[in-house]
Amino acid sequence: MDHRPQLSVKNGIADYIEWLSQYGASPEGGVTRLLYTKAWMDAQLAVKSEMSSLGFETSFDDVGNVYGKLSGSQSSADIIMTGSHIDTVVNGGKYDGAYGVLAGMLALKQLKDTYGTPKKTLEVVSLCEEEGSRFPLTYWGSGNVTGTFALGDAAEPSDGAGVSLQAAMLENGFGKGAYRPARRTDISAFIEIHIEQGLTLERSGADIGVVTSIAGQKRYLVTLEGECNHAGTTSMKWRKDPLVTSSRIIQELVMRAGRQPEELRLTCGKMNVEPNMPNVIPSRVQFSIDIRHQEQEVLKEFHDELVSVIRGISDEKGIRAVIDEYMSIEPVPMDQTLKAAALQTAAENRISCEEIVSGAGHDAQMIGRRFPACMLFVPSQGGISHSPREFTSAKQLDIGVRVLTDLLYKLAY
Known part of the structure; x- marks a missing residue:
């Protein structure tokens, strides 16, 4: 199967969202991409292929996170990273997670084409899992990046059919040492852009939400x-x-x-x-x-x-x-310096923005425990998410990509 999309960058973020939604498309109109299933693996391979076609150095790590890198002219131990996840809930929406991955890819491509080599290395990551929809464990991708989880933690959790996380991971070729370890120590900033999944921005009329903190959870x-x-x-x-x-x-x-x-x-x-x-x-x-x-x-x-x-x-x-x-x-506050830079970027672009608390959990919450992290939101129509009715307009998606691109320029160039 050719995993490479028949798209070019000029098609923009909305077309990329539609393209990726074909992987795991459900009869009900939503998307189902559960960790280590065929639909998920096909999508990760497709993302990796497209990263390569955009001119990035690409790689898997040993749990299945996919990276696209633009090497900087300075030390590679000071990496600016952006991205999100591509797994979904059952019959979920096409924007949750996927938007952050695809927006990051387009932002890096625009920076590369316009400004050339960055001073600091830029990476976009498609994290392998955030939702916890197949196994009773969340943030498997970002948790391994931060060292919160390790490969040994995959032995016990099992899905509804009794398949262990470890067995599913091994079946896809991960967890065997064939790829580099997932844990990172070289991230100087992580930026995640995401749909809000709530009504705050739609009701206020703001185009961008700059997250101040991500709420803690107890279940x-x-x-x-x-x-x-x-x-x-x-x-x-x-x-x-x-x-x-x-x-x-x-x-x-x-x-x-x-x-x-x-x-x-x-x-x-x-x-x-x-x-x-x-x-x-x-x-x-x-x-x-x-x-x-x-x-x-x-x-x-x-x-x-x-x-x-x-x-x-x-x-x-x-x-x-x-x-x-x-x-x-536990709740995780976002980095104050990155938050200030995001607010300044929106102001310079004359884009209306609002500081906002995230009630939903995100990979930036896990990564923000160990590395400086920042999170941006774009509005969600009707606040609907985890549903085929999930929607954000192309205009608002584009505004988010613009702010992300300019913020990454500030940090890496």
């Missing part, structure tokens, strides 16, 4: 165990109903979240009920809780409050509660 799986019984013969006052108890807990937590400083975000998005029959009082309920805020102290305090609410209501109803906190990611 929980709560299991409530009650007593299964007959719906018609068991008095209401004698019931130990975990579904009713979960409803009370969720309502109380949502109310308390809304009273937190700058509105802590709380979501209960998944629930399993056993035995899940209309005429049987449930015996067991499991539900997820996702909380997010840009201040770690707020997250810590709400964690204690969350545990207290779950324990208190469950004990009152005679329900056994088990709380499994399976994810805890």
Whole structure:
């Protein structure tokens, strides 16, 4: 299969978005590119091929991240990097992640054609994974770049079919030492441009969001165990109903979240009920809780409050509660110097911009723990994301590429 797109740079970012969306296109109109699947591998190879055609030095690392490099005239140990990820959720949108990779490619091409060799080495990266859609692990690509993860961490996580992350990685030729190690120590700045996936920019009318910080996250799986019984013969006052108890807990937590400083975000998005029959009082309920805020102290305090609410209501109803906190990611502020440079770049181009907190997690959050990082947003129509309806206009995509290009010029030339 020829992975090289039949496009030239003059076609612009919108056409590149359409091109990449063909890899993993779903019948419902979205895109499904799960880590280490054929659709994902085809897309990574296509991106690598196009990077080569644009004049970059290209390479894989040993987990499958793809790099395109413009070597600088000075030391190569001071690299300016841009990029994002190309994996998606199931039937997701065509812009999430992919825009940051393709915008970075076009920005480097324009800089190369206009100004020649940079002083500092520029790299664009297509990170292999961010979403966690196939395996119960997120940021596998950027986590290996920063040393947060290592190849040994791939042994345990498995997908819904029982295939381990390690087996899937090996099947695609990665994790065998055939490519250079993924961990990096030479990044002096990382810039990620992304669709906002929210309504802030659309409602304010700003063309660019400059991210001040990326919110931290905690995720929980709560299991409530009650007593299964007959719906018609068991008095209401004698019931130990975990579904009713979960409803009370969720309502109380949502109310308390809304009273937190700058509105802590709380979501209960998944629930399993056993035995899940209309005429049987449930015996067991499991539900997820996702909380997010840009201040770690707020997250810590709400964690204690969350545990207290779950324990208190469950004990009152005679329900056994088990709380499994399976994810805890601290908020990450973006680098102040890079943020100031991004704001200046937008101002010089007379592009309206707004400082914004990211409620969604991104690779810049993982990389920003170890290296200076900056994140830019372009508006999302209707705030819709992780959906085939995800959309950003060609004009707004182009504005983002322009700001990214000029910011990279400031940093590398």
